[in-house]
Amino acid sequence: MLAVVEDAGGSDSLPTSVSLQLPAGLAVVGTGDAAAALPALTPRDRASVSWEVQDGTEGRYPTRLTYRDATGQTAHPQRAVGEDRGAAAQGLA
Numbered sequence: 001m002l003a004v005v006e007d008a009g010g011s012d013s014l015p016t017s018v019s020l021q022l023p024a025g026l027a028v029v030g031t032g033d034a035a036a037a038l039p040a041l042t043p044r045d046r047a048s049v050s051w052e053v054q055d056g057t058e059g060r061y062p063t064r065l066t067y068r069d070a071t072g073q074t075a076h077p078q079r080a081v082g083e084d085r086g087a088a089a090q091g092l093a
Contacts, residue, residue, distance in 0.1 A: 002050045003065055007041035014069040015040045018049060021064040025056045 001020065007013045020034040028034050029052040036049040055061065067075035 001053050004048045006046045007043050013041045017068045019066045023061050026061050027054050029054045
């Protein structure tokens with residue numbers, strides 16, 4: 001699963017953490033860490049983070065990303081677009 005974050009505002013963003021919440025039946029492969037840090041961005045800059053996700057059975061699974069800025073406040077993206085990759089991510093789109 002790939003998340004691309006863009007600073008679509010008119011000023012620099014604060015460093016942000018993003019956390020992937022998965023429903024039962026899905027798991028992050030490898031370290032199992034579903035959180036990642038993103039740097040401060042200037043307007044129109046982008047940063048990306050990806051996770052390898054494994055599912056038990058084919059299907060559609062709702063996922064959610066939570067963003068928190070450097071102060072710990074929940075950040076609210078203007079737009080979020082999900083993309084799945086590979087066989088392990090079947091049904092995540």
